Amino acid sequence: MKNSSRRGFMGKAFGAVAGVGAVGALYAMKKTWDPLPSVxxxxxxxxxxxxxxxxxxxxxxxxxxxxxxxxxxxxxxxxxxxxxxxxxxxxxxxxxxxxxxxxxxxxxxxxxxxxxxxxxxxxxxxxxxxxxxxxxxxxxxxxxxxxxxxxxxxxxxxxxxxxxxxxxxxxxxxxxxxxxxxxxxx
Amino acid sequence: MAHFTKATSVKDWLNQRLAVEKVEKVMMSEYWIPKNINFLWAMGMILVVTFALLLVSGIFLLMYYQPNVNLAFDSVNYTIMSEVDFGWLWRHVHGVAASVVFLIIYIHMFTGIYYGSYKKGREMIWISGMLLFVAFSAEAFSGYMLPWGQMSYWAGMVITNLFSGGSLHADGLVEWIRGDYVPAQAFLNRFFMLHVLLIPLAIIGLIGLHFGALRIPHVNNQDGEEIDFDAEAKKYLAGDKAGSKVIRFANDFMAKDMMVVGVYLVFFFYLVFYNYGFAMDPVNFDPANGLKTPTHIYPEWYFLWSYEILRPFSTNIGLIAFAFAQVIFFALPFLDKSPNTVPASRRGLFKYWFWAMLIDMIILTAMGKVPPVEPFGTIGFYAALTFIGLWIALPFITKMEKKV
The missing domain is CATH 2.102.10.10 (Rieske [2Fe-2S] iron-sulphur domain)
Incomplete structure (x- = not known):
């Protein structure tokens, strides 16, 4: 029980880190597809x-x-x-x-x-x-x-x-x- | 810990490490296929072979193709076609296969519809197959941009404009997709990336899903009979091969499958060597010119039916009808309310629905090819209405169907 709650916390902590990373990555990908300033x-x-x-x-x-x-x-x-x-x-x-x-x-x-x-x-x-x-x-x-x-x-x-x-x-x-x-x- | 012994042979060495015998059983000799099928069940293998042809010819084209608006046209029409030894072969194999693959996909789809192969546990086979259809459509479209001829450019212009959503005027989205105000260098580069990497990766993944979806429900048969595969397999392995309703995938079923593939390949290479013109639009042999629209823009034959559903209506209704046509096939397993998994010929009204749908799509295809003049405009309009009407009618006519 104690173990599983610790695993649960670790899972959530990873989820939070990965979530922030995913949003950041999606933003970078979106901006990469934008028309260039020179265009x-x-x-x-x-x-x-x-x-x-x-x-x-x-x-x-x-x-x-x-x-x-x-x-x-x-x-x-x-x-x-x-x-x-x-x-x-x-x-x-x-x-x-x-x-x-x-x-x-x-x-x-x-x-x-x-x-x-x-x-x-x-x-x-x-x-x-x-x-x-x-x-x-x-x-x-x-x-x-x-x-x-x-x-x-x-x-x-x-x-x-x-x-x-x-x-x-x-x-x-x-x-x-x-x-x-x-x-x-x- | 696993225990390893001194290997007695190469096969034994591999067996201890990779369980090759077990893999061979699962994938081939004890993967059971019903006996009661016909040549239409070979379309899947034909598609695998055609995809392999596209992949191999694509690899060779990739060695000389230049994804640059100033060089692309000549790299295809001059370098690959005249300078590279057998460059013409790879281009014609690639072009013909890209066209023929859709013919086989449509046969494969309508075979599935006719025999009810999307029902009773086979829904995921249908859905993954439709995802493959979408991925192949995107692959065909992105590939069509690459020679950077007039049709490439204007098809790119028209199709990306669809994303403005009619009255929504999402011009920002269109410019974002293109990376420019019009199809230009950024556009060609990103569609090149999509064509040679991202979409092929998605296709390979989806093929895995499509095959995986087949494992549990197994392959359908000509009568839609529910076969107890475990019992039939036991019978086969006990020696009653004649009495069993199933055979091994390999080499038994594959032997017949490859026979059909052989006939197909003769037809395919006949097209490649003697009749490749249908896959090479003459308009695309003019370099892209953003200031001159070709007098008549039409997609390749395999997109004509959905194009014709877009065309006869005003912009917004046309877009809605077009979007409907693109997604409605996904819903087939859920719109068909009948409990029967038998060929359409034994299903009452559904028999007429099947043939009406097939004929309507052929009419839409033909009307999409001709210029937008009368009487073709009117015929196309009613064919488009018929298409939508048939889908609306489907749940009702299948609900009325009697259990057979």
């Missing part, structure tokens, strides 16, 4: 916005992801209120302009070119002015709002800061923060 630091891209042409999609790169830049033509801005979301059945009026970034006098769509469904790259079709994702058939309009599911939301807008005619991706400017607060992007 996180290499996360800024600067775009010169004066170089883009209307209704011509340019794909830039930021944090290894494709970034869509689409300068809106006057025609695209005019038709914006007529776009109808297939998900809500309502016009996307009002939402549209909020998704665009105004630099100088021009409006730009700048978004992460990965389908919000499962991360394929949608293709842009200048004739119909929309994006089609070949993987599962999702469609977006010319401001990257969802026209046809399965995507659950429009293409995400990367953190940006306006700097004259330049746009810095990876930094959060006041315009981006406002988009985030109003739920325009995640």
């Amino acid at each position: 996180k630091a290499a996360g800024f891209t600067t775009l010169d916005m004066s170089a883009y042409k209307e209704n011509e999609l340019v794909v830039e790169k930021w944090r290894g992801k494709p970034i869509f830049v689409l300068k809106q033509s006057q025609e695209m801005l005019d038709t914006e209120n007529k776009n109808i979301s297939q998900i809500t059945g309502k016009t996307t009026a009002g939402m549209d302009k909020k998704r665009l970034i105004k630099i100088g006098d021009a409006h730009y769509l700048v978004c992460i070119g990965l389908c919000t469904h499962l991360g394929c790259i949608p293709g842009y079709r200048p004739e119909t002015k929309d994006f089609l994702c070949a993987c599962h058939g999702g469609m977006y309009d010319d401001t990257a709002m969802v026209k046809k599911s399965p995507p659950p939301r429009g293409l995400d807008i990367p953190p940006f800061k306006i700097d004259g005619m330049k746009l810095v991706l990876g930094e959060e400017g006041p315009e981006y923060k406002k988009m985030k607060e109003t739920g325009i992007t995640l």
Whole structure:
């Protein structure tokens, strides 16, 4: 009886030591899998916005992801209120302009070119002015709002800061923060 | 203390130290297998042989493969395929075996379902087998990343994105799994580690568990008959080999088993030498490019059925349906409420359930391969609903089953 209680104590003491060790080891393992500081630091891209042409999609790169830049033509801005979301059945009026970034006098769509469904790259079709994702058939309009599911939301807008005619991706400017607060992007 | 005497032979020397005779009896000559079985009972041995082929070919590939985003593609497609003598052989054996192993796993699984080999004490065989299926799936997926072609990259992108959990937006978790914002060097390195060390270790451990789970309930037979293995073994050892319902595992049962393995190996090496193309996706012969999605992304054929359950729904429902499909097979022994352990053909409604499930999974597989256009989208949608419906119906139809 006395022996077994001493063994019991030793078992518990070992359990406590091993438990602390296991938690520490799991924490170290979790941190080892984290993205490296160098990976996180290499996360800024600067775009010169004066170089883009209307209704011509340019794909830039930021944090290894494709970034869509689409300068809106006057025609695209005019038709914006007529776009109808297939998900809500309502016009996307009002939402549209909020998704665009105004630099100088021009409006730009700048978004992460990965389908919000499962991360394929949608293709842009200048004739119909929309994006089609070949993987599962999702469609977006010319401001990257969802026209046809399965995507659950429009293409995400990367953190940006306006700097004259330049746009810095990876930094959060006041315009981006406002988009985030109003739920325009995640 | 154990007493050792001067050995009379090498065997006696080993016997005193390792009890080799006893081990031989337990593992082979007195491990009893029912006589009433057919060639479908050889699938386990075929899987063991295929796993060995994967292991050996993998070891040779490992000597030249470079887990580096700049070198990986060329180390496979140039170094191994053109420079290394017989490098093509190891790659084609590895690729073909990775594909064929799933065909055999599915046959093995459906054999178990048909004959009720997951019931009455055999539940752990089924569960350990399903764990092996999951481990093999992870092994296949991680291996698919390594050549770092377009399909590697985009399959890696899409599958890791599943972990964001749809509307949960666990993007931090996805980045943690990848070690980067997108699949890159950290991603390739860790999946290389998983593929060559951690998952193979888990598989070997699980194979041990799977075999161990078989010891007490023993192998099932064609009629699901409950055999008294001790009595039948006694009969066999007393000389009544014809009257006994069992035979020795080795060499008796193994002799037939290896015959089936021989036929399989002829088929296997026919594929390796003359028809390996099915295991080598042409899209994966383009190097990985993070700025260009292939026009049509699809997994290897063995994942198509579960992929098709994901695809026709909106993101969240799709993910839930997909998660359901991944785990529901584990629950089979507990959802089957019938007391009968007999072939499906004698089990009334379950017979139709079995064939409906098999055909539905073949339809899902076919629909997963074609692009997401009509009418395939609709067929896939109803096939996915049928899959879920069949599982919901299973406890009810098996409960109604009469005792045979």
